[in-house]
Amino acid sequence: xxxxxxxxxxxxxxxxxxxxxxxxxxxxxxxxxxxxxxxxxxxxxxxxxxxxxxxxxxxxxxxxxxxxxxxxxxxxxxxxxxxxxxxxxxxxxxxxxxxxxxxxxxxxxxxxxxxxxxxxxxxxxxxxxxxxxxxxxxxxxxxxxxxxxxxxxxxxxxxxxxxxxxxxxxxxxxxxxxxxxxxxxxxxxxxxxxxxxxxxxxxxxxxxxxxxxxxxxxxxxxxxxxxxxxxxxxxxxxxxxxxxxxxxxxxxxxxxxxxxxxxxxxxxxxxxxxxxxxxxxxxxxxxx
Numbered sequence: 001x002x003x004x005x006x007x008x009x010x011x012x013x014x015x016x017x018x019x020x021x022x023x024x025x026x027x028x029x030x031x032x033x034x035x036x037x038x039x040x041x042x043x044x045x046x047x048x049x050x051x052x053x054x055x056x057x058x059x060x061x062x063x064x065x066x067x068x069x070x071x072x073x074x075x076x077x078x079x080x081x082x083x084x085x086x087x088x089x090x091x092x093x094x095x096x097x098x099x100x101x102x103x104x105x106x107x108x109x110x111x112x113x114x115x116x117x118x119x120x121x122x123x124x125x126x127x128x129x130x131x132x133x134x135x136x137x138x139x140x141x142x143x144x145x146x147x148x149x150x151x152x153x154x155x156x157x158x159x160x161x162x163x164x165x166x167x168x169x170x171x172x173x174x175x176x177x178x179x180x181x182x183x184x185x186x187x188x189x190x191x192x193x194x195x196x197x198x199x200x201x202x203x204x205x206x207x208x209x210x211x212x213x214x215x216x217x218x219x220x221x222x223x224x225x226x227x228x229x230x231x232x233x234x235x236x237x238x239x240x241x242x243x244x245x246x247x248x249x250x251x252x253x254x255x256x257x258x259x260x261x262x263x264x265x266x267x268x269x270x271x272x273x274x275x276x277x278x279x280x281x282x283x284x285x286x287x288x
Contacts, residue, residue, distance in 0.1 A: 030100060034097060034101070037093075037096050037097065037100060038093070038097075041092065041093045041096070045085070045089045048085055049082070049085065052078070052082065053078075056075075056077070056078040056081075059074050060074050060075075075144035075145065076142075076144045076157075076160050079144060079159040079161065080133070080160060083162050083163075084162060087162070128179070128180040129162065129163040129164070129180050132179035132180055132182060133161065133162050133165075133179040136165075136179065136182065142157055142160075142185060142187045144157050144159060144160065145157060146187055146188075147188045148167070148185055148186060148187050148188065149186040149188070150165070150177055150181075150184075150186075151181055151182070151183075153175050153177070154169070154170060155167040155168045155175065162179075163178065163179060164178055164179060165177045165179060165182060188253065193251070193252060193253065193257045194250070194251060195249065195251070195252055195257055195260050195261045195264075196247060196248075196261075197247070197248040197249075197250070197261060197264055197265050197268065198245045198247050199214070199245055199247075199265075199268055199269065199272070200244065200245045200279065201236075201244055201245065201246055201272075201279065201280070202278060202279075202280055203244045207236065209275075209277075210272065210277055211233075211235070211236075211246065213271055213275050213277070214233070214246060214248065214268055214272075215233065216271075217267060217268055218231045218233075218248065218264075218268075226256040226259070226260050227250050227251065227252055227260065228251040228252060228253075229251050231248055231250050232248070232249040233247075233248055234247040234249060243280070248264070
């Protein structure tokens with residue numbers, strides 16, 4: 001009984017000795033500091049992001065004005081810088097939050113010598129990703145928008161980060177490839193391909209008129225970024241069955257080969273039909 005009375009008196013004394021006002025004040029102070037830190041870091045990141053965006057937007061306009069540089073390289077470096085800014089932001093924000101709430105971050109880092117070896121071994125893959133990412137950028141192996149084949153996967157580059165490269169597959173799926181796995185790259189965007197467009201025509205029609213219509217329709221390729229140079233008009237030829245056709249050859253990237261062929265075949269065919277040219281029923285397209 002006496003022991004229970006003693007414990008009760010001790011608990012009352014302990015509760016009465018607690019400085020509730022001081023605790024509440026400390027909690028409020030920490031919360032205010034946390035909120036202010038998060039807001040300040042958020043504002044700084046927004047400012048840095050805007051500066052980065054303005055720089056690369058200006059660089060892109062300079063490239064579009066045909067001064068110098070590559071638009072794809074601009075996009076690639078832009079994505080990489082955004083990733084670096086984001087990683088730096090989260091690291092500094094996390095460090096500041098832990099310091100505010102009283103976690104001895106500096107002591108933990110200094111005393112992490114025992115775990116540093118294990119962390120270093122675990123970080124080997126990350127370091128390899130980062131190093132490979134910078135070499136890919138410096139060597140211009142590929143850029144955002146390029147059509148490539150990496151590790152057996154084909155598609156268009158969406159972004160290149162310090163750890164991974166994101167590839168949009170032909171079926172619309174996204175592939176996240178660690179940079180350390182990028183050992184062989186086939187960049188088809190840097191390869192010029194010929195696109196053959198064969199327009200079968202009736203030998204009894206006005207061939208000169210047809211040729212003029214085709215030449216006039218092809219003038220639109222000047223503004224088409226997918227088409228390299230001027231169209232090569234090979235004129236009239238006959239196939240192995242003796243059928244007459246008019247051949248046009250366009251130069252484009254491998255990634256744009258099928259879209260360019262489909263677009264201009266439809267465009268030229270529509271032009272002929274709209275101008276009263278009757279196309280033979282045996283019309284067929286050959287693979288380029």
